[in-house]
Amino acid sequence: MTGEHGKPPVKLSLPLEYQQDIFNELRSEDELVLLARGLGLLRVLINLLHSFDAAGNNLIVVVGADERENGWIGEALAKHAAVSKSSMARGLSQVNTDAMSVGTREKMYSQGGIFSITSRILVVDLLSKLLNPEMVTGLVVLHSERIIATSTEAFIIRIYRQLNKLGFLKAFSDNPEPFTTGFSPLASMMRNLFLRKPSLWPRFHVTVAKSLEGRKKAEVIELEVPMTDGMRDIQNAVLECVEVSIGELRKADTGLELDDWTLDSALHRSFDVIIRRQLDPIWHRVSFRTRQIVNDLTVLRSILHALLTYDAVSFNKYLDTILSAHQPPPGSTRQNQSPWLFLDAANTIFETAKRRVYSGKPTEGEVPASANAFPDSLRPILEEQPKWSLLAEVLEEIEQDSYLNPVPRDDSNSTILIMCSDQGTCRQLREYLQNMHIHPAEDLQEDDEERKPSATFMMRRKLRNYLAWKKDFARVSASLFAENQKVLDGFTDQRGNTNGYRGRGPPNKRRRIRGGASSAGAGRPINGSLQMAEDKESQVASLMADIQPTDADAMQKDEVAVDSLDDMEDYFELYDMNDLLVIHPYDGDMDEHVLEEVRPRYVIMYEPDAAFIRRVEVYRSSHEDRNVRVYFMYYGGSVEEQRYLSAVRKEKDAFTKLIKEKGNMALTLTLDGAAPTDPQEQFLRTVNTRIAGGGRLAATAEPPRVVVDVREFRSSLPSLLHGRSMVVIPCMLTVGDYVLTPTICIERKSVRDLISSFKNGRLFNQAETMLQYYKHPMLLIEFDRDKSFTLDPFADNSFEKSIKSADDSRDLQSKIVLLTIAFPRLKIIWSSSPYQTAEIFAELKNKQDEPDPVKAVQVGLGMGEDPYEQQSFNTTPQDMLRAVPGLTGKNMMRLILEVGDLREASNLGEAELDELVGREAGRQVYRFFNRSVFDE
Secondary structure, eight states: OOOSTTOOOOOOOOOSHHHHHHHHHHHHSOOEEEEOTTSOHHHHHHHHHHHHHHHOSOEEEEESOOHHHHHHHHHHHHHHHHHHTOTTOOOEEEEOOTTSOHHHHHHHHHHOEEEEEOHHHHHHHHHTTSSOGGGOOEEEESOGGGOOTTSHHHHHHHHHHHHOSSSEEEEEESOOGGGGSSSSHHHHHHHHHTOOOEEEEOTTOHHHHHHHSSTTOOEEEEEEEOOOHHHHHHHHHHHHHHHHHHHHHHHTOOOSOOTTOSTTGGGSTTHHHHHHHHHGGGGGGSOHHHHHHHHHHHHHHHHHHHHHHSOHHHHHHHHHHHHHHTSOOTTOOSOOSOGGGGSHHHHHHHHHHHHTTEEOOOOTTOOOSSTTOOOOOOEEOOOOOHHHHHHHHHHHHHHHHHHHSOOOSSSOOSOEEEEESSHHHHHHHHHHHHHTTOOOGGGTTSOTTTOOOOOHHHHHHHHHHHHHHHHHHHHHHHHHHHHHHHHHHHHHHHHOSSSTTTTSOOTTOOOOOTTOTTTTTTTSOTTOOOOOOOOOHHHHHHHHHHTOOOHHHHTSOOOOOOOOOTTHHHHOOOOOGGGOEEEEEOOTTHHHHHHHHHOOSEEEESSOOHHHHHHHHHHHHHOTTOOOEEEEEEETTSHHHHHHHHHHHHHHHHHHHHHHHHHHOOOOOOOTTOOOOOHHHHHHHTEEOOOTTTOOOEEOOOOOEEEEEGGGGGSSHHHHHHHTTOEEEEEOOSSOSEEOSSSEEEEEEEHHHHHHHHHHTHHHHHHHHHHHHOSEEEEEEEOOTTSOOOOOOOOSSHHHHHHHHHOGGGOHHHHHHHHHHHOTTOEEEEESSHHHHHHHHHHHHTTOOOOOHHHHHHTTOOTTOOTTGGGGSOHHHHHHHHTSTTOOHHHHHHHHHHOSSHHHHHTOOHHHHHHHHOHHHHHHHHHHHTOOTTOO
16 A cells, blocks of 8 residues: 555555455445454454554554454554554554543543453443544454344444444454354344445355465375274264263253254264253253253263373373262262263273273282282283374474475475464373383383384373372362261251151161162162272282383483573573474464464474464465475364364355355345434423423423443443433442432342342342432342243252251342341342343333433442542452451542552551551451461
């Protein structure tokens, strides 16, 4: 782009044709850009922002960016400004905390620039006109797939479009699947975004394919790794458990759509989340068994992931923790273990996982060779992951290739980049590569040239740690069981023996048992829990003796956990990029940053990821002088391969569906944020018919007003009120959350907030202050619209029922009754969703006077107090201090002004606290912070 009036040209970094086409479209018109994953969405966004930033005199707001994206955008804009030498560029300014005062934000907005603002702060600033929407040059929305009609981002867009018809609006997304669920999902999303044109850019787009499949195509070597027999048996057994669990869910007769509940869809990460979301509206009516199966699907999917990523010892340890976590609670007489644990496939999972670590089964008739010798029935197997040896071969091939073929003259480094799924896999590979050439003493007699890389040293060390962990784990479990049993015995004694044996005979009652008295049920305890065969101590000791550290093990240094850095100057130097091996986890758009920084010549994809393959294609096509060879590894016939192919197919199907809907979609006529209300109807709504006492018929054309506490903008209710043509006025309220009229004040509570408010007693204080200042105080109990509308304490088993029935004072309904008895004037409003709440508010405001925001803010404040004074401090420590006995709203502010943080406040002496908050309050605060947690 060439500059105007002598300004330097704006230099962009968009080397590919499809990137330039997207940029030109965005500069010319407002649209939603839906780009396939890995094609460089942030690069296009950064160049677009830089083109406006370099021009100067612009105020652009970015919505929806997370902290990492803000860091990358800010760094990239600074780099672009330096390259373009544009003096008008201001870079990115972040407004993401309440600690930034109102005056500071107002000053920043007046200076202009590019701002990334969190949604809750932005919506308050727009409504309070701290940021005038008419002064905003444009709005950029990231992650637009998350925007729904009730989201805060949709509220922001509506406010912006109501008051600013000229500013631009651009929306971005690289996740097409959410745009394909529901009825006309693309059209609904375009209405929420107030946009008319969607721009779709899948991988199979002609321009994208032409840009990435030219002469500069990356060299990709596909390596299919066969799984071991043990891994294949475990995978088949887990899939069988998943299939049985889905079949049990289908039998539960939940009345839901079951077409998507298949084994193929169960392999994706979001499957259990989707099922839980579908069951949420009827969750209180779902049986305990169905809830258990929903949780089991998450566990089984995690087992599939662990099978392919964990080593054999860690996988067996993980199964031990799962089995222990699924044991029934002590004292329970009801069989409540997960159904899949009783399948033959579950036994295959646990037995095969153990055989991958050590073999041999305890036999009672085995005679030791001597009196002092242990039975030699357990020996270490320590099966290695098949990818490890292949990784060593690939690294050896790369080393030979770099030695035999001289380094070509290009801009790449000779760095090897290994990409994994998570940090745990990165640590595993680092440990393997560091120790793969260390062999036990019995293997040292072989010729050095014939020895291959092996994980024996690493696996022996892991097995030693596992056996020590298992011994400690058994001891801790036994002690916890004993403690729980004491609590249960005490609870039973308190209840007495009146109803102790309801539904079953007393323990000393003789009953006829089929098959004899003592032999029946001997293999399973009374609660029906599953007991796995444990190894004898003698056999574990013999196994431990086989894997004792050898001389070669002792020569290895331990990991350096802490380094004092005393003589750092003597050892500090930069890495040589030509001899570097980098192991990095997949990290979304940040992977593009890694490729640009490292500039690798060899990339090993230890696990498949479609988005990263495209990032490598974009990286290679963008740089003519950089050669890249990619090794693509995956387990053949595994869930890993199936999940990868299914993800690619789902994205392709989503884009195909979006293309069809775009072709048939009617033109979206946005209303520029204005509600479609009749002016005459709006006028008649405000007619005041109260003419008693000689009054006159009066009407006002002003829209209805609602004063809302700024902390309430985390919910969707202010957005819905604004959508009903109400003027939402954000204020820092001391009393109540919503002020509808001069006499009506409402405290809104979700079910979760209601429970916590009853526990800490805050609700009683709030009700008391509302009764003091308002004639009609109300408590609004609002339920989630996607979940069940109930307060009944449904218990999952008889043990929980007995505990809950023993103490009725803990029941939530009882506490609500006590609240209404204590405050008879307090009205309670029940609402099943925010939509119904908005209708209730409209009915309450009908033909009533409008509230005064100034008076609403002053209610509850002392003389000279500033409601916005607390905004300059962090809100989380303030909430914690409010829970401390003795601290009130008045004396807490003096304490906040004198101390720097919570640690300093907790370390104050009693005399110092007396000076700050008073003698009695200081004594309570001091005793609270200095009380021992072990005292009764």
